[in-house]
Amino acid sequence: MNNKYYDMQYEVTIMDVKDADAIVVNYHDGYRWWTAVVDAGNVGDANKVKVYVKHKENNKYVIDYAFCTHPDKDHKGGFFDLLTDSQVEICNFFIRRPDILMRNDIRRLQYNAGELERAAKAVYNHPTDPTRNLIDEAIRYSHLVEPTLGLDVVGMPLMVIGPRSRFFQDACYQMAINFAELEDEADAENYAEDELPTEEEAQSVMDEVKEDSPTNMSSLILLFHPNGRNFLLAGDACSATLKDAVEDYPQNIPGSTLKVPHHGSKHNLTTEVINMLKPSSAVISAKGSKKHPNRAVVHFLSKHCNVYSTSKSGTLTYQSAPVTHPAIALRNKQ
Secondary structure, eight states, rough: OOOOTOOOOEEEOOOSSSOOOOEEEEEEEEEEEEEEEEEEETTTTHHHHHHTOEEEETTEEEEEEEEOOSSHHHHHHHHHHHOOOTEEEEEEEEEEOOHHHHTTTTGGSSSTHHHHHHHHHTTTTTSSSSTBBBHHHHHHSSSSEOOOOOOTTTTTTTEEEEOOOOHHHHHHHHHSSSOOOOOOOOOOOBBTTTOOOHHHHHHHHHHHOOOHHHHHOOOOEEEETTTTTEEEEOOOOOOOHHHHHHOOOOTTTOOOOEEEEGGGGGTTTTHHHHHHHHOEEEEEOOOOSSSSSSSSHHHHHHTTTEEEHHHHHHHHHEEOOOOOOOOOOSSOOO
16 A cells, blocks of 8 residues: 555545445545445435535536445445436446356356346346346446456545455356345344343354355455555455455454444354454444344454444544544443
């Protein structure tokens, strides 16, 4: 990493969109603001995202870089409205193309011509309108970009660092042959801050076999690294892909501010990976049920740092300027 971004201004806003993800990264390079949006929440969240866009030109909200980490509806949904909003310009749209990957996969020969490609592309359909596809709309309304690992985008110290291709290839195949956007089981019970698990209870949860869904295995992982700070934006990444990222970027990831994957679900982190990450701060985007975030995950994260949640603090912003009103942690560092 070079130091040309030293002393520049930035804001990383992790929005309160319940059990969804929407992150706006604003960065001033000394000449102008650059804005990136990493996931846009559910359908209906687009207007919330616009509020935090600092790059504005000709009465438009300008998003220089949009990243859809994976095709779950709580990450892709808001992009459909952002792309078609006449007040918004998305200059570059980063999205993985599972349909192109399947076009060159020998396993396609087991299916009718084009069937595997069409199924792979359909994972990016609109959550309620199957006639709309995010890849098609990104091509029509923006400049579609296939993410390349390890390269900063122009103007911002922001890069995609995972997953490695070995995960993405198989994840795309599994999504294509058996894609169903599963709803999380409803959990009406609120997160109880005073019901702390014992060490044994927390460890037993973390030791459970992890569920690596193909969509989560395909999730992009991003690193924003301004002014000597590091923010790991983990989407819904699984423990295996996060472990790869730490191994690939051992100087940058340990000690980062972590956007905790998958709303603090017990399925996406292990104690080993948490200890490898060693976060300096952890933020969970969740509605605050007993499922999201999981108490065991909060317990082990708090061994390293304060743990924050949008369910308790609302929208959270990390910035280069001094903080005058610090957020209240969901759980303080042990």
